[in-house]
Amino acid sequence: MKELIDRLERNGVLEKEEFIFLLSNFGEKEREYAGNKARKIATDFFGNDIYIRGLIEFTNYCKNDCYYCGIRKSNCNAQRYRLSKEQILDCCETGYQLGYRTFVLQGGEDGYYSDEMIVELVSAIKKKFSDCAITLSIGEKSRESYKKFFDAGADRYLLRHETANEEHYGKLHPKELSLSHRKQCLKNLREIGYQVGCGFMVGSPYQNAECLSEDLLFIHELQPHMVGIGPFVPHLDTKFAKEPQGSLELTLFLLSLIRIMKKNILLPATTALATIDPRGREKGILAGANVVMPNLSPQNVREKYSLYDGKVCTGEEAAECRNCLEERLNSIGYRTVIHRGDYV
Ligand code: 5AD
Ligand code: FES
Numbered sequence: 001m002k003e004l005i006d007r008l009e010r011n012g013v014l015e016k017e018e019f020i021f022l023l024s025n026f027g028e029k030e031r032e033y034a035g036n037k038a039r040k041i042a043t044d045f046f047g048n049d050i051y052i053r054g055l056i057e058f059t060n061y062c063k064n065d066c067y068y069c070g071i072r073k074s075n076c077n078a079q080r081y082r083l084s085k086e087q088i089l090d091c092c093e094t095g096y097q098l099g100y101r102t103f104v105l106q107g108g109e110d111g112y113y114s115d116e117m118i119v120e121l122v123s124a125i126k127k128k129f130s131d132c133a134i135t136l137s138i139g140e141k142s143r144e145s146y147k148k149f150f151d152a153g154a155d156r157y158l159l160r161h162e163t164a165n166e167e168h169y170g171k172l173h174p175k176e177l178s179l180s181h182r183k184q185c186l187k188n189l190r191e192i193g194y195q196v197g198c199g200f201m202v203g204s205p206y207q208n209a210e211c212l213s214e215d216l217l218f219i220h221e222l223q224p225h226m227v228g229i230g231p232f233v234p235h236l237d238t239k240f241a242k243e244p245q246g247s248l249e250l251t252l253f254l255l256s257l258i259r260i261m262k263k264n265i266l267l268p269a270t271t272a273l274a275t276i277d278p279r280g281r282e283k284g285i286l287a288g289a290n291v292v293m294p295n296l297s298p299q300n301v302r303e304k305y306s307l308y309d310g311k312v313c314t315g316e317e318a319a320e321c322r323n324c325l326e327e328r329l330n331s332i333g334y335r336t337v338i339h340r341g342d343y344v
Contacts, residue, residue: 001021001025002033005037012220013217013261019217035286038257039287048335050285050290050292051292052099052325053135053293054095055104055294056092056106057302058087059082059083060078060081061112068204069235070235071307075238078304088105098318101131102135103132105137105138107137122154126152132340133155134154135157135197150194155195157194159189161218163201164215165214171206172204186224195226196224197226197266198219198228199229200212200229201229201230201272202230202247202250204240205243216261219258219262225343226267228268230271230273231248231273233309233310235309246272248273248276252287255288264344266341268292268293269284269292271313285329294313
């Protein structure tokens with residue numbers, strides 16, 4: 001299996017069957033081998049610098065009904081909220097003081113925010129914080145909308161593909177949503193000029209090694225600038241409430257494989273990873289991740305942006321998360337840096 005990992009490093013991709021073999025048969029030894037290689041690649045590229053992104057969860061209204069997601073529209077237990085432009089700008093201000101130079105505006109697919117409102121929001125943030133990058137993560141939109149946001153100054157867009165296997169996609173989503181449309185959105189975003197991030201959950205219900213192989217092949221095909229992956233974590237108010245959470249080891253192994261495939265990719269150690277293990281973020285960094293995305297949302301709404309149960313950092317102030325993170329990273333020999341952290 002080491003030969004496969006070496007070849008992945010040389011060629012950036014493997015055959016589907018080879019990925020399946022690797023993902024079905026890896027053990028502690030392979031994980032360590034891939035982890036060391038991935039970590040070395042990351043430090044060759046980024047040194048001991050970790051990029052930070054301030055995450056602003058500005059609405060938990062959503063018109064979609066993804067079966068795994070706690071803010072799906074049919075969850076009537078979710079307490080819905082929206083942030084105003086002023087509240088969002090306040091979050092950016094706090095974040096700026098704390099050293100953030102990227103703001104990620106994330107939300108459910110909420111029709112309340114018209115394209116014009118998003119354009120205005122992006123322009124206002126860019127005007128006030130001209131040395132900052134803006135990442136949008138607001139779901140599937142038309143090409144025209146994506147273009148308007150880009151022209152207003154949005155730099156990056158995160159849209160996880162969730163799974164690259166058609167059949168699996170159908171088991172996680174209602175029929176109104178399709179993998180082909182999702183992929184089309186990602187291609188449109190790329191063409192418009194965004195730095196684009198796709199990604200998937202590890203250990204989502206019905207996922208198998210074949211699905212994951214297709215995820216890796218899709219990453220190779222799309223050549224995104226960022227990839228967000230984290231373990232699936234069940235949410236009580238969804239039909240997957242009783243499904244087991246994704247595995248820490250598999251998530252770490254996949255982080256390493258992705259780093260080995262694409263040396264300079266921006267790869268976050270996600271909140272979901274921190275949720276399933278008290279040192280999840282640190283382990284993610286040591287497996288090859290180079291980005292963290294702490295929460296900048298106002299404290300009184302954090303609990304409500306509940307995609308899955310047990311999400312960490314909902315009780316902390318932005319400054320507390322910031323300090324906690326710095327200490328955690330320092331403890332493993334890394335540090336955060338104050339810049340946009342673009343893809344190069
Ligand atoms: N567990 C883990 N991740 C989840 N997401 C949504 N629901 C869950 C869950 N139950 C992820 C999806 C989405 C991102 C914003 O959060 O991958 O794209
Ligand atoms: Fe909106 Fe899941 S239902 S992202």
